Amino acid sequence: MSGLRVAVVGGSVGGCAAALAAHRAGHRDITVYERAAGDLADRGVGVAVHSTRYTELEAAGYLDGAMPWVRLTERHWLVRDGDAPLGRLIASDAFAFRTYNWGPLWRELRARVPDPVVFRPGTEVSSVVESDSGAEVRTRTGTARYDLVIGADGYRSVVRETACPGVRPAYAGYLAWRGAYPESRLPDPGRWEKTTVAYVVFPGGHLVVYRIPDGTGGHRVNWVLYAAPPPGSDSRLTRPTSLPPGTLGESLREHPVRLASRHLPPFWAELVGLTAPGELFVQPMYDFTASPGSTRRLALLGDAATVARPHTGAGAVKALQDATLLESALRSTPSLPEALAAYDGARSVMGRTMVDLGRRLGHALVESTPDWRALDQAALDAWWKGADGAGVFGGRRL
Numbered sequence: 001m002s003g004l005r006v007a008v009v010g011g012s013v014g015g016c017a018a019a020l021a022a023h024r025a026g027h028r029d030i031t032v033y034e035r036a037a038g039d040l041a042d043r044g045v046g047v048a049v050h051s052t053r054y055t056e057l058e059a060a061g062y063l064d065g066a067m068p069w070v071r072l073t074e075r076h077w078l079v080r081d082g083d084a085p086l087g088r089l090i091a092s093d094a095f096a097f098r099t100y101n102w103g104p105l106w107r108e109l110r111a112r113v114p115d116p117v118v119f120r121p122g123t124e125v126s127s128v129v130e131s132d133s134g135a136e137v138r139t140r141t142g143t144a145r146y147d148l149v150i151g152a153d154g155y156r157s158v159v160r161e162t163a164c165p166g167v168r169p170a171y172a173g174y175l176a177w178r179g180a181y182p183e184s185r186l187p188d189p190g191r192w193e194k195t196t197v198a199y200v201v202f203p204g205g206h207l208v209v210y211r212i213p214d215g216t217g218g219h220r221v222n223w224v225l226y227a228a229p230p231p232g233s234d235s236r237l238t239r240p241t242s243l244p245p246g247t248l249g250e251s252l253r254e255h256p257v258r259l260a261s262r263h264l265p266p267f268w269a270e271l272v273g274l275t276a277p278g279e280l281f282v283q284p285m286y287d288f289t290a291s292p293g294s295t296r297r298l299a300l301l302g303d304a305a306t307v308a309r310p311h312t313g314a315g316a317v318k319a320l321q322d323a324t325l326l327e328s329a330l331r332s333t334p335s336l337p338e339a340l341a342a343y344d345g346a347r348s349v350m351g352r353t354m355v356d357l358g359r360r361l362g363h364a365l366v367e368s369t370p371d372w373r374a375l376d377q378a379a380l381d382a383w384w385k386g387a388d389g390a391g392v393f394g395g396r397r398l
Contacts, residue, residue, distance in 0.1 A: 001336060007137045007146040008032040009125050010153035012040060013102070013316055014302030016109040017062055017323035018150045019117050024061070025330035030117045031144070033137065035153075037122030040110075041103040044180050046212040046222030047316045048072075050394030051096040057317070060324040060398070067108045068213035072097045073195040077380055079372050080202065080265045085191065087200060087265030090372065091380035095197055097313065097394065099222070101180075104215035105316070125153070128162045128298065135297040148336060150299050150326070152319070155286060156240050157304035163295050169286030169307050171238045172359075174205075174228045174366050176283040176310060177256040179275035183211065183219040186274070191267060194219070201372045202263035204228060206365050209271065223272060224310070226285075226366050230255045243282040252282055285309050287358055289351045294340040299326060306351030309358030311365060314395035318354060321398050322347050350396050361387055 006022045008015050011034025022030050034040075049063070057063040075095035081088035113119075128149055129136045135149045151159025155169050183189050192198065192209075200207040205227030211219045229237065230251045243252065260269040287307050293300040302319030325346045333339035364370075364387040375383065 001330070001334060001339065002026050003028070004147040004336065005029045005145075006031070007135075007144070007149045009128070009137065009149060009151050009157075009159050010034065010304070011036075011119060011121065012152070012154070013106050013109060014152040014304075014319035014322070016106065016113055017320050018152045018301050018326065019113050020062065020109075021323040021327035022148070022150070022330065023114055023117060025327050027330070028116050031146075032117060032119045033123045033125050033139070034119065034121045035124035041107040043103045043106070044214075044220065045102050045178055046180060046210060047100040047102050047105055048097045048210070048313050048394075049100065049317055050313065051098060053314070053317045053321075053395045053398070054098050056398040057320050057324070062109075062320045062323060067100065068104050068215055069098045069100050070211050070213055070219065071195060072099060072197050072210060074193075075197050075199060078198060078200045078265065078268075080263060084265060085267040087268070090375050091377045093381070093384070097197070099210055099212045100316075101212045101215055101220065104213065107215075125158050128159050130162055130295060130297050132296075148297060148299065150301055151304040152301045153304050155303045155307045157300065159298055160290055160300055160304050163293065163298045163300060164290045167288060167290050169240045169288045172285035172287060172309065172362055174226060174285050174362070175237070176285060177225045177280065178223070178283060179272070179280050180212065180220050180222045181275060181279050182214065183221050186221060186271065188267070198268065200264055200268045201365075201369070203369055203372070204366065205259065205263075205369070207260070207264060207268055207272070209268065221271060223275075225256050225259065225272065226311075227256075227259055228366075237284045240286060241284065243284075245278050245281045248277070248280060248282060253277060253280060256280075283310070285362065287355050289348065289355050291348060292344055293348055293351075294344040296337045296340070299340050299343060301326065301347075305347060306355060308351070308354035309362050311361035312354050312358045312395070313393055314354055317395040318350070321350060321395065324398060353390065353392055353396050357388065357390065357392055360389070361393075
């Protein structure tokens with residue numbers, strides 16, 4: 001099996017990794033379709049990678065030390081306690097993660113894709129049609145036939161609609177508000193250790209804060225606040241959607257500030273409030289796994305195949321791991337249908353594990369939170385062990 005003509009639908013982190021996988025497996029006629037016309041490197045939210053998963057992905061050739069990153073070593077669990085700026089520390093634990101900025105990470109991966117791979121930005125794929133002889137990728141400007149089409153086009157995947165008609169992400173009933181901005185905007189950035197991630201917890205939600213590189217040698221503040229939406233907003237969120245910066249209505253834009261003022265210690269509430277409207281976006285919580293995630297000519301990768309809630313700390317890891325599994329299957333299996341079946345068997349196990357973890361953590365951290373103020377180190381350790389029963393926070397071993 002050599003010399004396949006390959007299309008990758010989606011050109012973000014997962015799409016770049018998919019193109020690398022196909023090229024390393026010996027295929028040279030590769031085209032990547034990306035619907036966005038602008039520079040994806042402008043996207044600046046945080047990505048966290050468990051240190052052990054990084055080691056595995058570095059050995060596989062998908063990450064390396066030249067990509068800008070920030071080291072995290074410890075997690076602090078904090079609750080509001082009067083006027084204490086950071087709140088009261090109820091527990092801490094080891095947190096061996098590397099953080100990245102999505103935009104510079106994409107730029108580094110894109111630069112590693114060999115020149116023979118053709119990128120077509122600003123080209124939206126309208127449909128994919130599969131037959132015994134190949135798969136057609138249809139766009140507004142025409143149709144092209146390929147031996148293999150890899151769907152790396154996210155949770156609203158066009159390729160998935162062909163491979164698994166009718167499979168839709170299920171809305172979990174709550175949101176993640178996200179923001180990222182230059183660290184210099186903080187009035188007292190030294191109050192918060194650079195190697196620490198903060199989990200600031202409150203009834204019905206929590207705030208996660210860590211630093212990410214800015215791509216120029218400095219740092220950005222990256223935060224995620226999980227909570228239920230304000231009343232009246234559910235109807236627009238139950239269908240798969242995204243609300244990028246600059247598109248939020250007043251209710252969704254003001255809600256995290258109100259939650260922060262009501263529930264967070266002063267330093268963290270101010271940190272949320274310093275986010276400009278153009279830096280704030282909303283990510284509704286969805287999850288699903290496509291089964292099967294491949295056919296004779298199609299393969300799903302990353303969020304096109306499995307969406308797990310970001311509590312898992314393994315969103316980008318999952319896409320990169322999928323790419324390594326696809327490369328291995330294409331290298332070691334004699335026919336394309338056998339290769340895709342082998343890939344999907346390995347991928348689906350990892351995907352189901354992370355979906356299950358995301359649901360358990362969502363229940364524990366948002367939907368049915370404990371009395372945080374009553375917890376101490378031993379109690380929180382036991383609670384976390386119950387929430388992450390399989391011990392796969394940060395991603396399952398490759």
